[in-house]
Amino acid sequence: MTADTTTETDPGPPGSTAGLDFIRQIVVEERRAGKHGGRVHTRFPPEPNGYLHIGHAKAICLNFGLADEHAGFCNLRMDDTNPTTESAEYVQGIEEDVRWLGYDWGERFFYASDYFDQLHRFAVQLIEADKAYVCDLRGKEVSEYRGLWNEPGRNSPCRDRSVEENLDLFARMRAGDFEDGSRTLRAKIDMASSNMNMRDPAIYRIRRVPHYRTGDAWCIYPMYDFTHPLSDALEGITQSLCTLEFEDHRPLYNWFLENVDVPARPRQIEFARLNLSYTVLSKRKLLELVEEGCVSGWDDPRMPTIVGFRRRGYTAVAIREFCGRIGVAKANSVVSIAQLQDAVRQDLNQHAPRVMGVLRPLKVVIENYPEGQVEQIEAVNNPEDESMGSRQVPFSRELYVEQTDFREDPPKKYFRLAPGQEVRLRYAYFITCHDVVRDPATDEVVELRCTYDPETRGGYAPDGRKVRGTIHWVSVEHALEAEVRLYDHLFAKLNPEDVDEGGDYKDALNPDSLEVVTARVEPSLASAPAGSRYQLERMGYFCVDTESTEERLVLNRTVTLRDTWAKIEKMRLAGQREK
Ligand code: ATP
Ligand code: MG
8 A cells, every 4th residue: 555644734724715726726625624634645647658848847846836835745656557658768767857846756656557466456346346347349349339429339249248257358368368459348337428438448458568667467458547546546645636638537537436445535636738839748749759850859958848958958946937837727728938938037047157158250350459468357247146256257369259249331220340330348348340351252251350448448438438339259269169059949830739731740840940050158168067057148048068078068058038039929910910
């Protein structure tokens, strides 16, 4: 027995449920009414057939969060009844991700596959009570007999088998006497039920596939709808939270609890799954993207997986904050991915040190700056947090600035570098551009010839003269080369799953979701460990990639400084109005 029924927690004073989501209200009310002995015991039950995604994070925050709020428990359970798709690698990934998100299951780590013996006994109990039978119909026939939603099904010719015959056949199923798919064990409920799930659903099927944990011990495997409620009951779960598509399965969930001898009566409550714009959240589809090489792996920083987000530089705090903000509701909706990025930005704005890096370098030569001279310039690490201190950044005669910070023919109100225009180099000096050097072959601008005003050290002119633009820079001699991966949405369509006829969600893959540039960054990033996060001033938040080495710095752009897609969307809408 795994139920943890020893700890009775105090329901506390009958507080108000105002402001709570509908699940939290139910839990408060159930405790107040003394249901489940006042306990709150939830579980997060992933199937180890893939890595967790942001939708799972919502379920994790809900289940673990709810248990925390009521001084209860939350189990982590592998729902591993389908041997064909599950693996120990995924189990390990799931554990790592839940822990990284900041949740602790203590001793309460379980596997549905550990209940196989007990589940088998429950099945025998059902047969003995004449509530389950072995059926010889095969896949196609089963569907024909099941009927349609508006038309009752027909009883299987095997439905009236005697208990003895059923016990014998089930034993032989288990012993491996029958081939895969030739028989099933079915619950005897009601073939005329208006709920299709109640039309004698399968409980066990024959499958000669070794299981990653039980090996060849079984050739029959219990179905999800049978396993889930009974696993919940065995663990003493009080509220079994699942997504809306299981609403129609609830009567079946309850039927199993009522018809076998279980130690607890969990209550299933459904909530809306998380859908995110520009994203698919289905393990099957994410696996397909991995297997077909559309991404580099489950941890590709463009993937909506926890491992992908982690590698991209998202923080657990930001993901939890996002899950809190979107809340829990009963109606399906699509949440804007901008909300998630906002939460990431907000966290990194406070905690990521700021450094300078130039993504697309353009060389600047300061003609009146002494050759060979190097100055150390003080730069603030994070103006949001003084305690993060400052650092020294080397300044010299040759610098790199951002190509996009120079315009030979500047439009009005362009305050960055342009011929004859003075700008401030962040923390350093005012410079003025006098000349451009072109590549004779391509006519491209490859170098700017500038002068600096030595009186403006620190970025201010003693004569009170103002400049409107401030740009970032790095010293050519001191800069580190970095491979920078600039990510955009993996899908170019708001809802990639909304496909045209004959189409596929992969048609919506964004061909520009990854751009790699060779950037130059300030030397303070030398030997920055994988996973460390920075703001490159004016360019966004970046995270040192897991592939980064001492010899080759690799950065992932975690998120831009502003929601650039909001602007694109606004322009698109404005364009539509003009038409
Ligand atoms: P997928 O549809 O991506 O394959 P799943 O539901 O089959 O997901 P499970 O491993 O069974 O994956 O999910 C574990 C738990 O996470 C379940 O309780 C499920 O309801 C919940 N969950 C899965 N996807 C979402 C989502 N998008 N939003 C909220 N909860 C989710
Ligand atoms: Mg599932």
